[in-house]
Amino acid sequence: MDWQNRIIVDPGILVGKPVIKGTRLAVEFILDLLAQGWSEAEIIRNYPGITHEDITACLKYAATLLKAEKIYPFEPAQA
Numbered sequence: 001m002d003w004q005n006r007i008i009v010d011p012g013i014l015v016g017k018p019v020i021k022g023t024r025l026a027v028e029f030i031l032d033l034l035a036q037g038w039s040e041a042e043i044i045r046n047y048p049g050i051t052h053e054d055i056t057a058c059l060k061y062a063a064t065l066l067k068a069e070k071i072y073p074f075e076p077a078q079a
Contacts, residue, residue: 003058003060003064005021005057007020014026020058023049023054025049030050030055030058034055040055
């Protein structure tokens with residue numbers, strides 16, 4: 001499953017935050033629910049417009065961004 005088919009970025013929806021296509025549910029909102037301990041079944045029950053595939057797409061989207069993230073070690077200058 002390809003997250004690009006389910007996650008969109010549209011400046012007219014939530015100021016361009018990535019959302020599940022066809023909804024106003026942000027990826028970060030779904031990830032936050034999961035981080036709070038909500039089960040997939042609870043999310044789907046409370047937000048019946050989304051599916052298992054939508055939740056998986058949110059996770060894959062986040063994983064893709066983290067894989068692309070570059071960390072540059074920084075050491076402050078000594079005074």
